[in-house]
Amino acid sequence: MNKDHYTYRVTWSPEDKEYIGLCAEFPSLSWLASTSQKALAGIQNVVAEAVNDMEANGEPVPVAFADRHYSGEFRVRIPPHVHRALAVESAEQGISLNRLASAKLAG
Template identity: 65%
Template sequence: MAQKDDKYTYRVTWSDDDDEYVGLCAEFPSLSWLAVTQEKALKGIRKLVADVVSDMVENGESIPEPFASKRYSGKFMVRVPPDVHRKLAIQAAEAGVSLNRIASSKLSQ
């Protein structure tokens, strides 16, 4: 049974290769669960994550912090080719906004 305090990030998607739904957990990218319905795929991956977390706790391993619980500063560095940097700088100047504002706008789309 999945833990009540389970705050991990789950997704269920269709797998053409497997001809089934696949349940995934962003904090445990190596884990997946195949099932014939979306509901069973979600239930399966949640149970698998709960089992893995229990195993990790028993073995004294650190468990991943859920993305929902993490605090983000809103800052990160992105390297782009010089021509992209130039193009963004021109767009920012033409729009009368900062380069940061243009980049943030494009990333949020």
């Protein structure tokens, strides 16, 4: 398990008036610091400690999002009237419904 593959993010916390380091794979962990660099280093250390503890206790360690396999497929249930509207829009644009939905999801 490469701890550097985890998904880290640093953002400003107006409530704390400090930067907060976060890790998507460990949503309960965070680190506050006066600079974004210190917040990143702090959350990386906290995650490394958590992974070491989990491994030492025989607990399963989350797989990094970057290391997971994604098929590119998932199912979404939508109301029939939305399905119909999307089908009409895709036909009017001359593209598949899949391509239209993918473009809308990508923003």
